[in-house]
Amino acid sequence: MHPFHSVLDQAGALLAQASSSMAIEEEHLKAIVIIGGFGIAFVAIITNAVRSTVATRAREQSRREIAAYVAEGSISPDDAARLLADGDKPSCRGKRA
Numbered sequence: 001m002h003p004f005h006s007v008l009d010q011a012g013a014l015l016a017q018a019s020s021s022m023a024i025e026e027e028h029l030k031a032i033v034i035i036g037g038f039g040i041a042f043v044a045i046i047t048n049a050v051r052s053t054v055a056t057r058a059r060e061q062s063r064r065e066i067a068a069y070v071a072e073g074s075i076s077p078d079d080a081a082r083l084l085a086d087g088d089k090p091s092c093r094g095k096r097a
Helices: 003-072 077-087
Strands: none
Touching: 003 077
16 A cells, blocks of 8 residues: 555544534534523523512502602692502603603
């Protein structure tokens, strides 16, 4: 056998090994992308739940404070009703003071 043929055989073996390891890396990349996508979705869901909970808690706190002002006579019940009705408008939700 000619020495040049053995070099070609070795090069072919190296190329075959490199291509099979690249296939494994592509499979790993697919898994990483899928797991990363689920991770991002999970974080988004948790973040939205926390934001919603905080907004609901703040709205209920405001309602309690308005009720306390009515009870002590600082504001009239009609003004309190108007404040509570204004806070329920969709245009008021999500805005910060």
